[in-house]
Amino acid sequence: MCTTEKYFVLDPREATFSDLACFLFSSDLRNRKFIDSSEQKLEDDLCRFRRRWIIFVSIVIQKLMILLRKPLYFLGFYISFWLNLLSSNGGFFKILPNLFKGKIIWPEKTSATFASLIGNLDRRVELDRRIERGSKRYKAMLSIMASKLSYENTNFVSSVLHNHWKMDLLGFYSCWNGYQKQKSTEVIVIKDTSTYPNLIVVSFRGTDPFDSDDWCTDFDLSCLGGALAILFTAVLMMHDEEQMLDKLEGVYTFGQPRVGDEEFGKFMKNSLKKYEVMYERYVYCNDMVPRLPFDDKTLMFKHFGACLYYDSFYRGKVEQEEPNKNYFSMLWAIPKIMNAMWELMRSFIIPYWKGEEYREGWLLKCFRVVALLIPGLPAHAPNDYVNATLLGNLPDLHLD
Known part of the structure; x- marks a missing residue:
C-alpha cells in the first residue's frame, strides 16, 4: 500500500474572487476554505508567492471552465x-x-454512423494491416486506436470492431460523477481473438475538447489527473491484485498528465518492476497535457519512468522528461508557435510526404490554426499519436 502524510486538495467551487484576491497577497493557507493542505509553512517568501500564484492561476482557469x-x-x-x-x-x-x-x-447521436468530434478530427477506423499482429508496434497502434474509439457511442464502437477490426466488444462502461450527475469518462474492453493468447485491451477515454470537467481535471493541481489507465494499474497494485497483475502485460498512455508526487512515482516504478508490467508513456511534441500539473520546487507532481517523446517529424526517442516540462514557459513561446506553423503546413503536404492514408480533413486543419494562439492544444488530439505509432520509430524502454 502506498501512503503519504502529505496532501493538498483544492475545491474551486468554494473560492470566491475576493477569496482569491486576498489569497494572492497572503501566505496564510489555513484560513482558506477552498484549500485543505497538510503543510503549515512553506520554505521561503519566493516559494510562497510562486506557489500562491500557480494555485491562483489554476483555480481561475477551473472557475472559468465551470462557468463555460x-x-x-x-x-x-x-x-x-x-x-x-x-x-x-x-x-x-x-x-x-x-x-x-x-x-x-x-x-442520430446513438447511431453506428454518428462520430464524435474526435472521430471527425481523425476519421481513420482501420488498423494498419501491414503491422504484424502481436508485435510491439501493433500493441501501441491498437492501444491508441482503442483510445480514440472510446470517445464514440456503443453502436459506433460495435460497428467498427465487427466490420473493420474483426474483434469482440466485451464491455462498454460509463463512470458517473456524483456531484455533476453526468458521465465523467468512458471505458471500453476489447478482445482481439487474432493473437495467441487472446489480447484484451481496456481503454479509457481521454480529454474531450469540449468537456470543461476534463480540462478542470487536467488543470487541477490537487487531482491525480485524467490518466486513468495508469491510475487503474496503481489501484490494482495498492490492493495486491496479483491474479490480474500477472495477466497485465503493459500500460500504454498517450498525452498523460502527471498523476502523483515523487513518493508515488517510486512506489509505481518498484511495483511495475515487481509484476513485470511494461509502462510506455507517449508524449507528442508540444502537447500541453503531459506538462500539467506543474513540476517544480513549489509543487509535488512528478512523472515517473521514461517516456517515448516524438517531435513533429514523428522521430521518437527515450527521454526521462519531455522538453519544456512545464507548459507555461515564456522561453518556449516562440519555438512552440513556430512549430505550430510547421504543423499547419505539414497538414497540407503529409499525404504526398507519407501517403494518402495520412491526409488530414478541413476540420483538423482548422484545429491546427488554433495552435497558433494556443500551442499544444491540438497536439493532444489522437491524430498525431496515431501517426507516431505508425510512422515513428519505437525505441526500447527499460524499467529502472
Missing part, C-alpha cells in the same frame, strides 16, 4: 451534429437538394 461548462457542451454538440449532418448527406452542396427532395438524413 454548458456553452462548451452545446458548442461541441452542435459542431458534432453539423459535421455528421454533412457526412450523412454527402457534403455541404448536397444538403439543400436532399432537403428539397425530402431525402435529408438527420444524424
